[in-house]
Amino acid sequence: MAAVALIPVDVRARLANLRLRARRGGGGDGLGQHQSRSRGAGLEFAQYRAYEPGDEPRRIDWKLYARSDRYFVRESERDSPLTLWLVIDASASMGQADGVRPSWRKLDAAKAIAACAIELAVRQGDRFGLVALGTGGSSLIAAHAGPRHRGRCVLELERLECGGTWPAEAVLRPMWERVLPSSLVLVLSDFFDESAAELALRFAAARREVLTVQMLSAEERDFPFAGGHRFVDPESASERRVEAAAVRADYLERFAAARARLARRFAASGVRHTEYFLDDVPDLPLRQFFGTAADRGRA
């Protein structure tokens, strides 16, 4: 199967103990594995479960808390399916790769992460859709569930190439019609373009649950250059002619500040944000979002 090429074998093995989880319950129809906001006659109580960090406070049974002085979470039988949207930045800057591994671009890493997320969604019976934002407008595959849809998405992932810049606002408009509220949106981008961050924030403001992964190369993190360099921007014609060793400290400081600023903005808007570097394993961002507390602590 084609997805095998996107997901390394060891990564696929590690996916087994991961589950996609949304903080907020989805409002979709049908049976799924996610907590639902729907209440009604058919809603059947299943069990109380001890509160874990990360559970929504509103799901705590406050009456039980009044009685027992402990937090318990009500779990109901009827869980609704989740809709996962994968938004992949396919602008030219995603073609960046490390000098030590030129074939492993940011876009390849983003494809691998997306493929992993699709695997998880298929396993759980969730719906998933794919949006790629690149030079030739955005390609959009509507959300569906099932292995056949996985094949369609993987095919699209394999075909995907980066180039150009972040698309204009008009191109993004159809996406707003498809990506419904309460769906889980995973944005894979380097967020060097302000529009990408704005898009994620607007999704978050519009009641979508947004997860952002900032795709960065190890060179951008460490700046291991020395000597005279001419740095060129893949998206614009601008360039910098600098003595690499001399600007390193300044660059690292400013870049770290920019990353911290972005993380603060996302955190303030309730967006779960993480960074992925090209020398990490591709399932690491998913593990940080959906893994156990031990996984998150490792990050």
Next chain:
Amino acid sequence: MSFALLAPLGLAALVALALPLLIHLVRRIELRTTPFAALRWISERIRPRRRLRFERPWLLLLRLALLSLLALLLARPVINESTSMKPAWVVVAPGSALADARAAVSIANADWRWLAPGFPAIETPAPDEPVPAASLLRELDAELPQATKLAIVVPEELSGLDGERPALSHELQWHVVPGRMPDEKLASSRDARVLAVRYAPSSEPSIRYLRAAVVALAAQGDEYVLDAQAQQAALDGATRQLVWLGAELPPPIRRWIEAGGTAIVDHGAQRDGAPVWRDADGKVLARARPLGRGRLVSLANALAPETLPALLEPDFPRHLHDLLQGEPRAPTRAPARAMQPAHASSGTPGIVRPSAAKPLDPWLALLIAALVLAERMVATRSREPA
């Protein structure tokens, strides 16, 4: 052993060293191009430094060495080879007794030499040929370093001198010991001299004028024995003078002149040489020039009264005698005490006398050729993997 430059201005060519330096430097300014999306966080203020690092340093070194050697070649380096490092030289003229010389000179640790061509060591037997003493003294003065002390031991009677009292730049001691320098054997003017005449058949009438001249000279006290024969006749071994009448000189006669003979040829084939005989009007009648160790005197015309009216003049025998004997020789002998060399201020300081200096040009040229080869090899080899 010292090193000197004959044309130090040639070192100005070292300016050319800047050329390879520039070539290797200019290529260094190129920057590596790196695609980098996080461009906006790179500070623009720090421009790339132009470091003084050179590409392919070995090739650069080779090229610099090559240019330096070329500049050195232009400066004409010479190496001054003095044969001895001893601080003093004692030169003994042949003819002096060695024991007397050792008694006269009191310089310790000196290099003892004979005053002879090449200055052989004193251990070799004394040269018995006559030596050009004055010329050798000047050569010695030119070749020895200025600091070398010089003592010269000469016998009482010197020979091999020339017209001038030698003037030497060295401070020297002049020791005169009893003795006499070997001298050239001079033929006594009293001995009868053979005047050979070799004539072509057409020139036979001229013989009688020569006969008459010989008779006239004999009356004045200069005796000649005339040996007049046809051209084919061989020359007697003792013959030193020859009158050649007729055609061109054949090679055996020319070799005979070069071995030390004096020949008068008519039909003045040669236009060069110093005029030695003029008539009353100042017209040149004979020219003489050296040929090997001998002399060749060319008469302007055939030896006949029609072409050479001076033949009939009463002073012809005397002129013939002068033509045969040449100019009187400068005196070459003198008492040694009178010939003590004068002190001359040394030549321009720093000028190396070319006779003592050995040019290094061939070795430099070889070295340069080797360097050119090496430079080409390095330049082409390291281009291949690129």
